[in-house]
Amino acid sequence: MPKRPKIITVTGGKGGTGKTLCAVNIATMFKNESKKVLLIDGDVENPNTYLLLGGTLNNKSLVNYFKPQIVEDKCTKCGICAENCASHALLYLDGAVPIPMLTVCSGCKLCYKICPSGAIQPDSKIIGWKYRSEVNSISLLIGELKPSEARSAAIVEDLLKDVMTIIEQKPNEFDIIILDTAPGAHCDVELLINMADLVIPVTEPTKFGEMDLLRIIELITLLNKEYKVIVNRSSLLGFRDEFLENLSNKNIKILGDIPLDDDVVHSYCQGTPLMDVEANYSKDGGAYASFLKIYDKLKEWIHEKDNR
Numbered sequence: 001m002p003k004r005p006k007i008i009t010v011t012g013g014k015g016g017t018g019k020t021l022c023a024v025n026i027a028t029m030f031k032n033e034s035k036k037v038l039l040i041d042g043d044v045e046n047p048n049t050y051l052l053l054g055g056t057l058n059n060k061s062l063v064n065y066f067k068p069q070i071v072e073d074k075c076t077k078c079g080i081c082a083e084n085c086a087s088h089a090l091l092y093l094d095g096a097v098p099i100p101m102l103t104v105c106s107g108c109k110l111c112y113k114i115c116p117s118g119a120i121q122p123d124s125k126i127i128g129w130k131y132r133s134e135v136n137s138i139s140l141l142i143g144e145l146k147p148s149e150a151r152s153a154a155i156v157e158d159l160l161k162d163v164m165t166i167i168e169q170k171p172n173e174f175d176i177i178i179l180d181t182a183p184g185a186h187c188d189v190e191l192l193i194n195m196a197d198l199v200i201p202v203t204e205p206t207k208f209g210e211m212d213l214l215r216i217i218e219l220i221t222l223l224n225k226e227y228k229v230i231v232n233r234s235s236l237l238g239f240r241d242e243f244l245e246n247l248s249n250k251n252i253k254i255l256g257d258i259p260l261d262d263d264v265v266h267s268y269c270q271g272t273p274l275m276d277v278e279a280n281y282s283k284d285g286g287a288y289a290s291f292l293k294i295y296d297k298l299k300e301w302i303h304e305k306d307n308r
């Protein structure tokens with residue numbers, strides 16, 4: 001039986017902790033060892049993995065969403081569609097043709113399926129885009145929500161459908177799939193965590209960081225997923241040891257920590273990952289060495305997982 005790729009979801013309860021930095025550099029370290037890597041940007045309101053990889057958005061495709069269109073001539077005004085719409089997205093007044101309210105419609109298609117008169121036609125609405133490209137031998141799949149649209153989870157679901165198709169049809173195409181999530185603990189993030197073999201929440205050594213980390217760990221635990229934490233900017237104001245000890249005392253599993261390092265800032269500015277072997281960063285730098293330790297631990301985790 002072919003081995004399917006391992007899926008690692010990089011997440012974090014709070015914005016700006018360095019999720020994308022970690023996702024991109026972990027992807028780069030696997031790529032450096034000639035692994036076939038697919039990196040998915042599921043932060044669909046702010047997709048920016050490609051910027052940190054120095055790439056561009058290519059091969060755009062539309063993400064459409066079902067929208068009900070009511071054919072007035074066929075509608076008997078029975079109200080069955082409105083009665084059964086769990087989102088209350090069909091405004092129905094006795095004896096009138098229902099009016100779809102698209103801002104609350106979930107696109108579930110139930111009304112279309114149950115209308116006894118065939119008066120509901122499937123129509124579609126563009127809610128965003130997907131991009132597929134290859135940057136420095138890393139395959140990128142990016143979702144982007146259209147401004148003013150609210151259905152970010154639908155874009156994430158669409159990305160995950162592509163992942164499932166790849167896994168089912170070409171299980172050997174990739175060795176590793178890395179999913180980068182939006183911040184927070186909402187349904188988009190839940191979908192991406194639910195796909196993971198390992199979840200990496202990224203935090204920083206502050207009270208806010210800890211509070212949001214605990215929230216995301218609660219979600220990960222509810223979903224029964226394995227996780228290991230990265231503490232980014234760990235040398236911030238000298239709280240590293242205290243913060244790591246505090247996490248240990250709470251039995252929180254730690255994958256590693258990354259200290260503040262100018263090279264990380266340079267990598268953001270230049271759009272070149274810190275761990276890119278071709279890039280001109282210090283190979284003795286604190287962040288570089290820390291990422292290598294994290295990578296070693298990930299390889300150990302893969303080895304253990306393959307031998308369980």
Ligand code: SF4
Pocket residue numbers: 070074075076077078079080081082097098114115116117118119120
């Ligand atoms: S179920 Fe069909 S026929 Fe009945 S009100 Fe809705 S659209 Fe009209």
Ligand code: SF4
Pocket residue numbers: 068084085086087088089090100104105106107108109110111112
């Ligand atoms: S698609 Fe689903 S949510 Fe939208 S109007 Fe129809 S039943 Fe309601």
